[in-house]
Amino acid sequence: MNEGAKRGMFEEPRNVDRLFWGLAAVCGALVVLELIVGRHAEFPFEGWPGFYGVFGFAVFVTVVLIGKRLRRFLRREEDYYDR
Amino acid sequence: MTASAAESLALLPPGLILILGALVLPFLRGRVQAALTLLLPLVSFAHLSLLSDGSTTNLEALGASLTVVRVDRLSLIFGIVFHIAAVLSALYALHVRDTTQHVSAMVYVGSAVGAVFAGDLVTLFIYWELTAVSSVFLIWASRSECATRAGLRYLVIQVGSGVLLLAGVVLHYRATGSLEFTRLIGEDGSLATAGPGVLLILAAFGIKCAFPLMHNWLQDAYPKATVTGTVFLSAFTTKLAVYTLVRGFPGTEALIGIGVVMTLFPIFFAVIENDLRKVLAYSLNNQLGFMVVGVGVGTELALNGAVAHAFVHIIYKGLLFMSMGAVLYRTQTSKASELGGLYRSMPLTAACCVVGAMSISAFPLFSGFVAKSLTLSAVAEGHHVWVWLGLLAASAGVMEHSGIKIPFFSFFGHDSGIRCKEAPVHMLLAMGIAAFLCIAIGCYPTPLYTLLPFEVDYAPYADLGHCLTQLQLLLFAALAFGFLMRTRLYPPEVPSVNLDSDWIYRRWLPRIVRAVGGVGAEASAALGALAGRWLALALRGVHLLHGPRGVLARTWSTGGIALWAILCLFGYLLLAFTR
Known part of the structure; x- marks a missing residue:
């Protein structure tokens, strides 16, 4: 980052914190709303409260961490194929 | 226009206006050329409205009856979205002053449109190869060594797919006597009972559809095409393949498994990929997986899903490639490790990109969700x-x-310090229209649903719980991103290249060829040495007999010769007596 350049609104740590916790609050609200609204579930496990949320969170973390591991085997220098 | 003129125009094969128009383009220059490139898809789109559902155009050729045009709901919806993509891409490419790109783009679009209206397998094959041969120039137009090589690999694989298709068509014709392009897989949807011709045709479609292990031409070539070339490429080749699968292989059970693998494996590669246009290519592969699963399930709802997904995908994927193209155009890079914080310089492009991102993620009220x-x-x-x-x-x-x-990594994240101009007006206009379509279709999907091949009895917003759970899935995933960034577990973007299946034919096979070639060279050298030794021996023998001191080179006296002659005659006499 340019030293001395003004931090943008998306880089200000306080704003980033607000964004993160705001998102967490919305996620919590969605689970509560789901309990109120209810939903037609095709599979039994689908009806568990917060199933989609937990699934989304878990898959995201798993994908990123596996991807990170994969990089150890797959990563090469940028000019790998040009050599 | 009189009714008869309209009727005769309607007989013109769709896509031909684009291909013929492309032949005029080399004679024009500058703005006029670019403007005609935009006008052609618009005229061709208007021509599409003259076609009526159920009409066909037949042609007797090569002793067979070919259906060069068949209009039905399935071909029409692909024809429509191909034209939308062509118009938007041409608008996006309005600044391009390169005859090669304009001509190849128009021939490419025209052949893709022609292919979805082809009623028989021979016509399909011709357009199939034409899309391959014309599109490679969009990659070569980057005019770099690396693009030239990638283009060659792309061409070999694409033309190879065409060769498989032709072989499949020949075998299929010999087995069934039919060239009609209709459902090719049996009613049981099993590949075990399918003939070899049908299997070859499926392999050809599979290559173009980027099935697992046949996929890497996509990630290899698309990011190396020109800024505007990639936008064109992203729309047609793979979606033409999806169309052919919907037409020929609905309900093929094996496609379900293939599709699921396609949706899953690219996401790991996308996490660690640094070139954002390549990330989009992996993402394209993942999206194709959803469509292939739909084809594999094969019910009316599933096929509608596959077609609707192809329709909206062409628009939002085009939008995403346009936004990354605009970044590349302005900053000369599309690498995540070099970008960041561009929302300051390119706020409108950033906004359009976010709309595309929300559409592809299938947020409610965006087009991905309804498909x-x-x-x-x-x-x-x-x-x-x-x-x-x-x-x-x-x-x-x-x-x-x-x-x-x-x-995130292009427009937000850490500030790269890059300050550039916003994208040109025509690019913004193309992105704006695409973004508008993403939201419009997402909010009001009825027009899209009425275009689908089967009647739709589905209301995506009727079940509020469904919208809620989808939001939960996506926002919790976003929360996970925040969590990984805060805990510094998210892998940093680093300049690198990641090995994928293209390693097999770019490194492993050449190595084997070199190794085999090495063994061959050694063997030939050893043989050569052996032959050399024999030759030397033989020469020495000749030298011994015929050389200056050789027995046969001596000058013999007349008496000696007479003696030898007498001895020979004596021997002859003996032989005669002992007979």
Whole structure:
């Protein structure tokens, strides 16, 4: 980052914190709303409260961490194929 | 226009206006050329409205009856979205002053349009190869060594797909006597009972559709095409393949498994890829997986899902490639490790990119949601639990690479310090229209649903719980991103190249060829040495007999010769007596 350049609104740590916790609050609200609204579930496990949320969170973390591991085997220098 | 003129115009094969128009383009220059490139798809689009559902144009050629044009609901919807993509891409490419790119783009679009209206396999084959040969120039137009090589690899694989198709068509024709392009797979949807011709045709479609292990031409070539070339490429080749699968292989069970693998494996590669246009290519592969699953399930709802997904995907994927293209155009890079904080310089491009990202992630009220819901519902109705879970996981994966990674690392994240101009007006206009379509279709899907091949009895917003759970999936995934960034577990973007299946033919096979070649060279050298030794021996023998001191080179006296002659005659006499 340019030293001395003004931090943008998306880089200000306080704003980033607000964004993160705001998102967490919305996620919590969605689970509560789901309990109120209810939903037609095709599979039994689908009806568990917060199933989609937990699934989304878990898959995201798993994908990123596996991807990170994969990089150890797959990563090469940028000019790998040009050599 | 008189009724008869309209009727005769309607007989013109769709796409031909684009291909013939492309032949005029080399005679024009500058703005006029670019403007005609925009006008051609508009005229061709207008021509499409003259076609009526159910009409066909037949042609007697090569002793067979060919259906060069067949208009039905399936071909029409692909024809429409191909034209939307062509118009938007041409608008986006209005600044390009390169005859090669304009001509190849128009021939490419024209042949893709022609292919979806082809009623027989021979016509399909001709257009199939034409898309391959014309599109490679969009890659070569980058005019770099690396693009030239990637283009060659692309061409070999694409033309190879055409060769497989032709072989399949010949075998299929010998087995059935039919050239009609209709459902090719049997009623049981099993590949075990399918003939070799049908299997070859499926392999040809599979290559173009980027099936697992046949996929890497896509990630290899697309990011190396020109800024505008990639936008064109992203729309046609793979979606033409999806169309052919919907037409020829609905309900083929094997496609369900293939599709699920396609949705899942690219997301891991997308996480660690640094070139954002390549991330989009992996994302394209993942999206194709959803469509292939829809084709595999094969119910009316699932096929509608596959077609609807192809329709909206062409628009939002084009939008995402346009936004990354605009970044590349202005900053000369599309690498995540070099970008960041561009929302300051390119706020409108950033906004359009976010719309594209939300559409592909299938946020409610965006176009991805109304299409993907059809496929997921069809999978759930079929009680394919594992497939359903796989697609749900892939949906969270889409949120990772296209929903967050693309906009975050280019427009937000850390400030790269790059300050540039906003994208040119015509690019913004193309992106704006695409973004508008993404939201419009997402909010009001009825017009899209009425275009689908089968009647739609589905209301995506009727079940509020469905919208809520989808939001939960996506926002919790976004929360996970925040969590990983805060805990510094998210892998940093680093300049690198990641090995994929192209390693097999770019490194492994050449190595084997070199090794085999090495063994061959050694063997030939050894043989050569042996032959040399024999030759030397033989020469020495000749030298011994015929050399200056050789027995046969001596000058013999007349007496000596007479003696030898007497001895020979004596021997002859003996032989005669002993007979």
